Amino acid sequence: MRVTNSMLSNNMLLNMNKNLKKLNSLENTFATGKKIQLPSDNPIVAGKSLKLRTNLYENGQYKTNVDDAESWMSITESAIDNVNGIMARMRDLCVTGSSETLGKSEREKVGEEIKQLREQLVQESNATNAGRYVFAGYKTDKKIMFDANVNQKTKIMDEFGTKEMEQLKVNDNYFYKLPYSNIENTIKVKIGAEDYSVGGLVYNIVEKSSSDSDAYDPPVPGAMKTIHLIKETGELVFNEAQYTTITDPIEVEYEKDGFKPGELNPIHYFDTVDTVTIGGSVGVLDASNQVSLGNIDIKEDSINTITIGGAVPGAVIYGKSTDGISPVLNEVKIDMDTGMITAGPGFAVGASVDIDYYEKINRIEDENIDYEVSKNTKMTINTQARNLITVDMIGDIDRLVHNIGNMDQQNLTEELSSMLTKIDNHSKNALKCQAGLGSKMNRLDLITARLxxxxxxxxxxxxxxxDADLAETITKLKTQQTIYEASLSAGAKIIQLSLVDFMR
Incomplete structure (x- = not known):
């Protein structure tokens, strides 16, 4: 085969480019310190690298979550520790105050310090981490206890049992202290099938003042059953004869208009009721003769002025999807769980459903803030207020403060002595919260070490x-530079020959 000059030149350039490409690859490896520059250089290495980088990013995020959790828990631990200190000091004061040798002025000093400790509880309950209230569950922008007067009207739903009632010392009747005083006279009490309300014909609630001679002595139940409401103290008083017939639970619903400093924020402790104003159509009936209110937990008998296609239903049934009840003719069923309105066959598909307003219940639930601290591992970082600063704790302290200023010395001595057991119980509860938090913090330390x-x-x-082996890369780079330079030298000798050289 005849080898031409152009063939020599082309082969020389091809081989020189190959050497240059290898040299460039080694120079890039040396400059970046990486074995590959593109996924196509080595797909296996590239794939494994992506997986390891993902693991590192995930690990970094878990570490950030752990740091945030530790910060949250540290603030919580400090607040709980302070609550324990407050309870311990209150116990000491009760021991001191229960001494019969103490004079009136000394007892007043004890009462004043207890008041200051009560105010400090407000500060501890509203502890924050980065502007978020640590004991507030999901509602981290809402205070646990009010620290100023708040003009807010709230409808509260609660229940209690006979075990939570206390027997009066002046007679054998029983009373229950509501969490709030100065409530509205729209209060309703439900005991089994008995519905009590202010001015009720059979089941009556009578508003009384603590100064009334019969405030704590409601009449013996007969044709009418009566409960006394002491508005300024928030106490419900039951006759002894009625108490023996009560079946738990006792449901109570009342409105509180305005809150004072130191009072609990009800949204963290109780089911509350919101009024949802529609003032028109909520939608039209679909092919199943249904339309949704768009909310769940609808309060029974709360829908005001419902019309379908301009017509008033013959009956409005409040039920649940599991009760098996279906509306007939021109009846309407309200599913209180799902908020679904189902119209009877007497109403046409496509008819507009109009409502003035209705009420929905905001259920108090466990609001656990969970952080993912490692793969498929979540940890609840928060302690909820109602598990630490309980309704009973605040009620007992408020009652103690009130009694110190209003009881005679003998009864106050007994009251302070009986308070010791209650404070011990509240302290045990706070210690339980602290122990649970401490175990989580210890676990976070182990997780941090593993991360x-x-x-x-x-x-x-x-x-x-x-990562490339730099020593190996430098050796290969030097070798390739020598090869490339040799190829340049050889190529120069070939390229310098011309036609004149061959004619000589």
Missing amino acids: ENDKINYTQLKSDNE
């Missing part, structure tokens, strides 16, 4: 997978 080890391991594996 640090994982970071070291992932970083080493990533380095082994994608």
Whole structure:
């Protein structure tokens, strides 16, 4: 085969480019310190590198979550520790105050310090982390206890049992102290099938003042059953004869208009009721003769002025989807759980459903703030207010403060002595919260150590997978430079020959 000059030149350039490409690849490896520059250089190394980088990013996020959780828990631990200190000091004061040798002025000093401790509870309950209230569950922008007068009207739903009632010392009747005083006279009490209200014909609630001679002595139940409401103290008083017939639970619903400093924020402790104003159509009936209110937990008998296609239903049934009840003719069923309105066959598909307003219940639930601290592992970082600063704790302290200023010395001595057991119970509850929090913080320490080890391991594996051996790379680079320079030298000798050289 005849070898031409152009063939020599082309082959020389081809081989020179191959050497240059290898040299360039080694120079890039040396400059970046990485084995590959593109996924196509080595797909296996690239794939493994992506997985290891993902592991490192995840590990970093878990570490951030752990740091945030530790910060949250540290603030919580400090507040709980202070609550324990407050309870311990109150116990000491009750022991001191129960001494019969103490004079009136000394007892007043004891009462004043208890008041200050009560105010400090407000500060501890409203502890914050980065502007979020740590005991507030999901409602981190809402205070646990009010620290100023708040003009807010709230409808509250609660229940209690006979075990939570106390027997009066002046007679054998029983009373229950509501969490709030100065409530509206729209209060309703339900005991089994008995519905009590102010001015009720059979089941009556009578508003009384603590100064009334019969305030704590409601009449013996007969044709009418009566409960006394002491408005300024928020006490419900039951006749002894009625108490023996009560079946738990006792449901109570009342409105509180305005809150004072130191009072509990009801949204963290009780079911509350909101009024949802529609003032028109909520939608039209679909093919199943249904339309949704768009809310759940609808309050029974709360829908005001409902019309379908301009017509008033013959009956409005409040029920649940599981009760098996279906509306007939021109009846309407309200599913209180789902908020679904179902019209009877007497109403046409496509008819507009109009409502003035209705009420929905905001249920108090466990609002656990969970942080993912490692793969598929979540931890609840928060302590909810109602588990630490309980309704009973605040009620007992308020009652103690009130009694110190209003009881005679003998009864006050007994009251302070009986308060010791209650304070001990509240202290045990706070210690329980603290112990649970401490165990979580200890676990976070172990998780932190493991995440640090994982970071070291992932970083080493990533380095082994994608980082170049610089000593080896430099050796190869020097060798390739020599090869490239040799190819340039050889090529120069070939290219310098011309036609004139061959004609000589």
